[in-house]
Amino acid sequence: MLSFAMHFASGNSLVSGLVMLFVAYALIVLTSKRSRWRMRTLRLLVFLGAAFVVLSTTPLPRAVWAALGISLLPLLAALVMQSNGRPGPRSARAGALMFTAVAAGVLWSEYVAASTRLPAETATLPIIVLGDSLSAAETDPKLTAWPELIAAHGWRVTNNAGIGATAATALRQVASVDTSDAIVLILIGGNDLLGPTTPGKFEEALEELVSTASTKGTQVVLFELPLPPFRFEWGAIQRRIAKRHEGCRLVSRRIMAAVLGGDGNTVDGIHLSQKGHDEMARLVMETVLPPR
Structure with missing residues (x-):
């Protein structure tokens, strides 16, 4: 239980959440069959992905949070439209590209860019x-x-x-x-x-x-x-x-x-x-x- 709590306290749930949201985008963009299991999986991925990202409590600049939120709007729109039996918006592919770029930048800054070892x-x-x-x-x-x-x-x-x-x-x-x-x-x-x-x-x-x-x-x-x-x-x-x-x-x-x-x-x-x-x-x- 403590190790699970530390997954969030450490900020590592940011990675888990972004991966889940990326998979959700992939399902929207690469698959078109609207089955019950697919929609349930999509809803679960989006909900858990967003929750894990927020609960990571990563102190990102507001502009980065805004960019991340905007990049998810086509995903949410596609989820709502496909839940109602309509095809997803064409902007889903552009949204997936934007989300991938923003997520990659966030992960690079949080895990790669910062060097803490003394010379x-x-x-x-x-x-x-x-x-x-x-x-x-x-x-x-x-x-x-x-x-x-x-x-x-x-x-x-x-x-x-x-x-x-x-x-x-x-x-x-x-x-x-x-x-x-x-x-x-x-x-x-x-x-x-x-x-x-x-x-x-x-x-x-x-x-x-x-x-x-x-x-x-x-x-x-x-x-x-x-x-x-x-x-x-x-x-x-x-x-x-x-x-x-x-x-x-x-x-x-x-x-x-x-x-x-x-x-x-x-x-x-x-x-x-x-x-x-x-x-x-x-x-x-x-x-x-x-x-x-």
Whole structure:
């Protein structure tokens, strides 16, 4: 059940939904026989496809959402017309081409274009971790937190993460260290998202946190939050802040969702088990930190 929920929280349901809508368009364009099973299949594909795309809570620009919606209008028109025994509109083929182009662009930007791995020349820099209980060393004395596991591989790591931290309280974490000429990993926001913090207050605190960390020679890496359905603004905030700060890398929420959704990786669905810390350390070293 958790892994299924993480399919949406990670944003991967975007792919599932777009594939279902593409198959629906293919059925409209390439087949003409109006049988009962075909119409039921079409309705199911369109409904589930649209639901999966929306529930992915991908913080796309409004213009992209608009283009995606417009590209689906011929599909919806064809579905209604064929349900009433009439042939679909001729615009269905053009709609299919437009949808394919928009979907391909979305998938490219979400899965291909963003490069989060740090360059090789940063391999000698120390690492500073700012975050909450997902990273804190004192969460459970019987566990070895993932920052300490990274340190065991030869990295110089300062783990300033604290239990219950929010974006606002993490300002004390960054104030206590010198972030110049360092890699700063920021994994914060879960307690804001699940607590009383408003999106506006979160953006204000996260902006100050990233600004404070972004000193001379600093490589700031901001980890996206896995998002519950319809919490678009939280993802958009992280993307806006990363875009405003040159050199700030944004790690896809798929990384954290893969860890949280893995079998046996958490003790309660949120806090990491030792297996979860092991997996987090592996993914950070393989996808974020530079090769050594």
